[in-house]
Amino acid sequence: MSVVLIGFAVLLFLILVIRMPIAFAMGVVGFLGFAILQGLSFDNVLSFRWTAALTLASNRVIGTVQDYNLSVIPLFILMGNLVTRSGLSQELYNASYAFLGHRKGGLAMSTVLACGGFSAICGSSLATSATMAKVSMPPMRKFGYADSLATASIAAGGTLGILIPPSVILVIYGLLTQTSIRELFAAGFIPGMLGIFLYMCAVRFVVWRNPAAGPAGERMGFKERMAALKSIWGVLLLFTIVMGGIYLGVFTPTEAAGIGAGGALIIGLSRRSLSFGGILETLVDTARTSGMLFCVVIGAFIFSDFITRAGLPDTLLNLVTALELSPMLVIMVILVIYVLLGMVFESLSMLLLTVPVFYPLVSSLGFDLVWFGIVVVVVTEISLITPPVGMNVFVLSAVLKDVKAGTIFKGVTPFWCADIVRLFIIVFIVPVSMFLPQFLYDQ
C-alpha cells in the first residue's frame, strides 16, 4: 500500500514540479511501480527481470493505438474542427442573438446558448470556448459589455463542450470504466441543457446586480429571426444525423464519429468554405491532437495497471466498509477531492488520475457508472473555470490578448456557483442524468 502512496507522491512531483509531460510521468511511475511490486529494489536493478514490466507497457502501447473503440477520438475531433473551419459557429451565434439579443444581458445569454449548440457538434471544451470567443466577443464589445461578463459567459459556456454529446472526455471515461458510450452520451444531454439554463440565470443575476455590465442589443423582427434560424440548418442537420443515427441503430457510436466527420466535410464543401489546404491543415491538426491524447491514455492505462496490482481499489473499499460510511457520504468526499484537484489540474489529467481509483469503489457501493460518469464530467467542467489553473480561462486570455486571466476568473464566479448548484442537482436527483438513457435504451 505504501508503494501506491509513494507512487502518487512521485507522480505529483514529476507533473507539478519537474513539469514532465503527464503522459510520460504516469507511464514511468506506473512502469517502475509495477516493477517494484514484482520485486525490484536498489540491490537488484541489474539482475532484475524487466521483461514482465516491459511487456506490460508494450502491450498497452500496441493495444491502445489499435483499439477500435478509440477511433472515435480522432473522428469526433475532426468533425469539430471541420465544422469550425466551415464558419458554422458564426451562424449559431447569429441565430441565438436574433432571439435573445434585445434582452438585458442578452448577448451574453446568446453566447451561452450558442456555446451549447456548438457543443452538440464539438467534443472538446477548449475548442468550444476558443471558437466562440472569436465570434461572440466582437458584438459584446460593440454594445459595451463588461469584459468580465463577456469573457466569463464564453469560458463557462465553453465547458458544456464535454457534457453535451459528442464528448471526448465521456468517451475516455467509457473506455476506462467499460461503460456504454451511447448511454453516457444520452445521459449528458439533460444536464447539459440544465447547464445552459443555469448559466443564463447567472447572466440574469449579473445584469440584475449591475445593469451596465450587459446592455440590451437590437431587437430583431420575425423575418430576421427566421432567416437566422434557417442558416443553422447545417449544425442541426449534423447533430440530427449523428445522434439520430445512433438512436435509430443505423450505426454504432463508434461509427457515428466517422459519419459526423464525413457530414461536416460535405457541409463545408457545399458551402464552399473549405479549400484543399484548409482540409489538409484540419486533418493534420486533428492527427496531432489525437496523437497527444493517445499518449495520455496509454500513460493512464500503465499507471492504472500499477495501482490495480497494488490493490488500491480493494483497500479503499475495505476502508470505506470498515469506517461504515454511508455511500452518499463517500460520494461527497470524492466530490470534495475533485473540486480540490480541479484547482490544479486541467480536465483530462484529472479524469485519468482519479477515475481508475474511484470507479471500482463507486460501482461496488451500488451506484450506476453512467451516472458517476456525468458527475465526473460536471466536476471536470468546473475545474476548467476554477482558479488558479482554469484551462478555459487561459485559452480565452490567450485568444483575447487584452483581457487578463484575473478579470475572467472574477467574472466567472456566478457561473461557478451555478455549476455547483447543478452538481448538487445531478448528484441528488439521479433521473436528471439517468432518465434519457433509461428511456431510450431500457425496454
Next chain:
Amino acid sequence: MSIKGWIEKHYPEPNIYRWIGVVLEVVSATVLFSLMALTCVDVVGRYLFNNSINGAFELTQMGLAIMVFAQMPLITWRGSHVVVDLLDHVLGNRIVKVLGIFSVFIVSSSFYFLAIRIYELAERSLRRGEVSEYLKIPTGYLTEYIAIMSWVTAACMLTYGAYRVLKGNNESQQFGE
C-alpha cells in the same frame, strides 16, 4: 501560397527534421481521411446495400496505429504533450530549461527502451505466424512499425527536441482535451 511557402510557414524546422515532419504528417492526414471515408462507405454499404466491407474493423485498427505513430516524432519534439506549467514563472527560465532537458531525457529513453521490447514482441509474433482475422496480414509488421517510429521519435527528441529546449523555444502547445 506556393507549396514551398506553405511548408516553410508550417514547418520551421531545419532540413531533415522539416522533411521528416512533412512526410509523416501527410501520411497521418491521409490515413485519418481514409479512416473517415472507410467508416462512411462501410455504414452506407451496410445500410443501403446490405453489404459491409469485410475487414473494415481491422483496417480501422491498423489505420489508427499508423496515424498515431506517424504523428509521434513531430508532436514530441515540438513539445505538444500535455504539461502542467503551473510553476513556470516561479521557477524562472533557467530552471525550466534544466527541467525541460530532464524531460527530454526521460521521454526519449522511454521510447527507446520500450521500443526494444515492442520489437521483440513483433518478431515473436511473426515467428509464430499470428495474422489478422480477415485480411490475414501478419500482425507483427504493424508492431515493428510502432517500434521503428518510437526509435525515430527518440532520436529526433534527443537531438532537435533537446536543441529546441536549450534555445528556450519550449512553449508547449496546450490542447487540454
Next chain:
Amino acid sequence: AETTLHVATWLPPTSSQNSIVWPTWKQWVEKATEGRVEVVIENYTGDPKTIFDAVEDGVYDVGFSVNAYLPGRFKLASVAEIPGEITDAEVGSVALWHTYEKFFKADQEFRGLELLALFVHGPGQLNTNFPVKSLDDLKGKKMRIGGGLVNTLAERLEVTPVSAPAPKSYEMMQQGVVDGTFLPTSQQKTLRLSEVTTDLTLFPKGLYTTAFSIVMNPDTLESLSKKDRDAIMSVSGEKLSRLAGAAWGKEDQDGILEAKANGVKVIYLSEDDAIVKAMEKLEEGIDKAWIDSVSDRKVDAKAALAYFRKNVSELSQ
C-alpha cells in the same frame, strides 16, 4: 502463503468463468498446496488477446483467453470448433483435452506457456430478431460473428458478416446494426440478449463453438517446489478442463430459461428437420478446411479428428 499466483481474468463477474471456474480452481490449488500457494484473481482491462503474452512474460502468472483471438498461432484446438462436432460443452472440453494430450502436445503451439486446460463453450446457436424457417431466411441478413471457423460457415450462409467482440452484441442487436448474432445460448442471460432477440433457434449439435485455453507462466511453475508443482498440476489438466466445460455448459440451460422467461421464441430443431439437413450439407467440408489449415503442423490431423470424434461419442453416452 509463500507464493502468490496472479490470475488475469476478463468477462463480467456474472459469467461462469468468474463465478465458478476461477473460485473453484483457487480453492483446489490452495487446498492441494496446503496454503503454500495463494491464488489472487485480477481483472484484466487490456485486450484479452494480449493475455497470452502477458502470461508468457510474467506480467501475470495464470490467465485464460480465446485461441481464435490470435489467428494463425493456435490452430490445432480449432478441431473442436468445426461446426456440428460437439454435443455439449463438458464433453467437447474433455475430448479436446484428451486429443491435445495424445496428438497436439508434440507440436508445441503453446511453447513459452504451460497449458493448464482447454475448454469450449456450449454449442453456438442463432440468436436473431427474425424467425428462421429455412436457411434462405438468413441470406443477406446482418449477423455479428466473432471469429474462428464460424466465419467460414457465415460465408457459406451468405449472411452479411459484421465482425465485433461478443459483448458488443446487445448494443448492436438493439440498435439494429445487426439482425442477429452467433453465440451460445448462455449469452441470452449473461449478455442480456433475451431483451433484444425475438427468436432463438437451437440446432441439435449447434453451429460452432469457441476454444479457450488456460495457461500459466512456466518460470512461475518452475520456481515452486516439486510437491506444489505436482499439486497444481493434479487440479489442472483434464480436471480443470472438465470443470470449465461443465460450468460454461450449465450456463446454456440458464440462458434458455432466461430466454423463455423474456418471451423469446425458442425453437428446438431435431435431426430430421429439413433446415438441419440443409445446414449439415452446408457444413460439409469444413472439417477438411480445418485439416488443410493445420497442414504446416507436426500433427496427423486426420487421426486427431477421428480421435476427437471418438471421444465425443464415447463421452456423450
